[in-house]
Amino acid sequence: NAGVMQNPRHLVRRRGQEARLRCSPMKGHSHVYWYRQLPEEGLKFMVYLQKENIIDESGMPKERFSAEFPKEGPSILRIQQVVRGDSAAYFCASSPQYTEAFFGQGTRLTVV
Amino acid sequence: TQLLEQSPQFLSIQEGENLTVYCNSSSVFSSLQWYRQEPGEGPVLLVTVVTGGEVKKLKRLTFQFGDARKDSSLHITAAQPGDTGLYLCAGEYSGTYKYIFGTGTRLKVLA
Numbered sequence: 520n521a522g523v524m525q526n527p528r529h530l531v532r533r534r535g536q537e538a539r540l541r542c543s544p545m546k547g548h549s550h551v552y553w554y555r556q557l558p559e560e561g562l563k564f565m566v567y568l569q570k571e572n573i574i575d576e577s578g579m580p581k582e583r584f585s586a587e588f589p590k591e592g593p594s595i596l597r598i599q600q601v602v603r604g605d606s607a608a609y610f611c612a613s614s615p616q617y618t619e620a621f622f623g624q625g626t627r628l629t630v631v
Numbered sequence: 632t633q634l635l636e637q638s639p640q641f642l643s644i645q646e647g648e649n650l651t652v653y654c655n656s657s658s659v660f661s662s663l664q665w666y667r668q669e670p671g672e673g674p675v676l677l678v679t680v681v682t683g684g685e686v687k688k689l690k691r692l693t694f695q696f697g698d699a700r701k702d703s704s705l706h707i708t709a710a711q712p713g714d715t716g717l718y719l720c721a722g723e724y725s726g727t728y729k730y731i732f733g734t735g736t737r738l739k740v741l742a
Contacts, residue, residue, distance in 0.1 A: 523673075552729065561719060562674070562732040575729050610673050612730075619664055620730055622673035
C-alpha cells in the first residue's frame with residue numbers, strides 16, 4: 520500500500536506565477552489535510568477536505584489560495600500570483616476517516 | 632484559538648541519557664498523536680493516544696496521555712543518535728476533525 524504521494528517534491532516559481540501542488544492520498548483514504556511549514560517552525564493547518572467537499576478552510580489565506588479534492592484524481596492546492604512569503608514546505612496528509620493522519624514527503628516551494 | 636505548547640523547544644543530550652518531552656494545552660483533546668520529522672521529510676506517525684491516562688510503548692519510547700486529556704508526554708530511554716529529529720505532537724479537538732500541531736521539540740543526541 521503506497522503512502523501519501525506528493526508532487527512535485529521541489530517547485531520554483533517566479534513572483535506572480537501560479538503554483539499547483541498535488542497530493543494523492545493513501546488507498547482507501549477519503550480525508551485530506553494540507554499544512555504549511557516555514558523553516559524552523561511547526562506545521563500550520565490550512566484546509567481539510569473530503570471527496571468533493573471542503574470541510575474546514577479556516578487556515579487558508581483568504582486570497583490567492585484554493586484547494587480541491589475531486590471525485591477522481593489527486594487533491595490540488597493552488598496558489599495564484601505567488602509572492603516570496605509563500606515560500607515554504609507544504610505537506611499533505613490523509614486519513615481513512617476521523618482517525619490518525621499520515622503525511623506525504625511534502626512539496627518545497629521556492630518563490631524567486 | 633487552540634494552542635499546543637511543547638517543551639523544551641531544544642534538547643541536546645549524550646547518547647544513553649533519558650529524556651522527556653511535554654505537550655500541553657488548555658483544551659481537551661479527542662485524540663493526540665506524536666510524530667517525528669527529519670530534515671527534508673514529512674512527519675512520520677509514532678503513536679496515537681485516545682483514552683485519558685493511556686500509556687503506550689514503542690521500543691524505548693513511552694507515550695502517556697494525561698487523565699484529563701489536555702496533556703501528553705514522550706519519554707525516551709537510553710537515547711541514541713538515531714533518535715535525533717523534530718518531535719511534534721498533534722491534537723484533535725472534539726468535533727473539529729482537524730489536527731493542530733504543537734511548536735515542536737528539536738532533539739539532538741550526541742554520540
